[in-house]
Amino acid sequence: MKWLYGAVLAAMLTGTVQAQSVVATGDLGLVVERASGSLLLVDQSDRASLARIEGLGDLSHASLVYSPDERFAYVFGRDGGLSKVDLVEKRIAKRVIQSGNAIGGAISDDGSLVAVSNYEPGGVRIFDAQTLEMVADIPTGSKTIGLVDAPGKRFVFTLWDAGETWIADLNSEEPKITRITGMGTNPYDALITGDGRLYITGLFGEDGLTALDLWQEDPEPIRVLPGYGRGEAELPVYKMPHLEGWARAGQEFVLPAVGHHEVLWVDGETLAETGRTSTHGQPVFAMARPDGRQVWVNFAHPLNDTIQVIDTVTKQVVHEFKPGPAVLHMEFTPRGNEVWVSVRDAGKVMIYDTRTFEKTGEIDAESPSGIFFTARAHRTGL
Structure with a gap:
């Protein structure tokens, strides 16, 4: 190898090899700027913005996932846009309009496929992660919600109108679909646990949740907290909770209650209620610090400053x-x-120490909403 080292050194000294900049993606993230259809590329350690990437369409309810190597983000816009963003080159690498109204997406565990769930025309469409060419179209006749990736190159999603959950296996040329009925009235969002075992949907049409054990050969709906608000006056729902923001802290789930000022605690094994905590307002996100010791909760309008x-x-x-x-x-x-916090009407992303609660920095942003760090690339369901 000495000859190779010598040749490279000689080439560099003579100017025939140009030094290239190296970009490490593990410390990066993207902030959705919902009003301007742009993304802010940020650096966690420097607490700074690096670039603004524009031209992503309607980002009023946008989410994104990352490729396994953390280089590319796949952005799901409300206008049906699917955009592939290159974090190294700080630009849109590819963009397609795949529907009239989309509501999120997921990437397969091997990083080869990207799936998008749609309100209009409904159903799920699946794309090659490299080219964004569509490889499968799964019509459902319903708005689809709660789309997540599951181990084994599978996607799981739920039908708002029909109250069904479908499991799509993409290990063959044509998707193999398993349909599970009886999930409840108007499921509005869902999550999958980090081990890929439990898929849990929240219900808007009734108090309660429904779980599926995906390790079972034929998963059956498991009712969780049925009628949790029974006997209480339900409040107007100003904003639906986001179930991706549910927390698993130790052996318990922490779940935002729909139409109530409280979070619910559920045993992670038995799915039985273990407690309730009264909150400032109607929770939107209840998110666990990675070590599980804290849960941070934000709230729906008009109490969304807290x-x-x-x-x-x-x-x-x-x-x-x-x-x-x-x-x-x-x-x-x-x-x-x-923890990084998007404060839309202040035009800021604010950064806090989770031990002392002191503010450690802030970044200017245009109507910021979702914040997504590249570490999500290595977690099921994110």
Whole structure:
């Protein structure tokens, strides 16, 4: 190998080899700027923005996932746009309009396929992750929600109108579909646990949730907290909770209650209720710090200027503060030392130490909403 080293060194000295800049993606993230159809590329360690990537269409309810190598983000716009964004070159690599109204997506566990769930015309469409060529179209006759990736090159999603969950296996040329009925009235969102075992849907048409054990050969619906609001006056629902923001803290789930000022605690094994915590308002996200010791909660309009922090041992609120008007989303750094908070109407992303609760920085952003760090590339369901 000495001859190779010598040749490279000689070439560099003579100018025939040009040094190339190296971009490490593990410390990066994207902030959705919903009003301007743009993304802000940010650096976690420097607490700084690096670039603005424009031209992504309607991002009013946008989400995104990352390729396994963290280089590419796949952005799902409300206008049906599917955009592939290159974080290294800081540009849109490819963009297609695949439907009239989309509501999120997922990437397969091997990174080869990207799936998008649609309100209009409904159904799920699946694309080659490299080219964005469509490889499968799965019509459902219903708005589809709660689309997640599952181990084994599968996607799981739920039908709002029909109250069914479908499992699509993409290991052959044609998708193999398993349909599960009886999931409940108007399921509105869903999550999958990090081990890929439990898929849980929230219900809008009735109080309660429904779970599926995906390790079973023939999964059957499991009712969770049926009638949790029975005997209580339900409040107007100003914004539906986002179930991707449900927390699993230790052995328990922490779930936002629809139409109530509280979060619900559920045993992760038995799915039985273990407690409730009264909150400032109707929770939108209830997100666990990576170590599971805290849950950070934000709220629906008109109480959306506030964040509460719940200790998961005592199930009590231990801190409350007001970052500013319209707190839309939170994202923890991978080890949980900081949390980044989008404050839409202040035009800021604010950064806090999760131990001291002190603000450690802020970044200007245009109507920021979702914050997505590249560490999501290595987690099922994100």
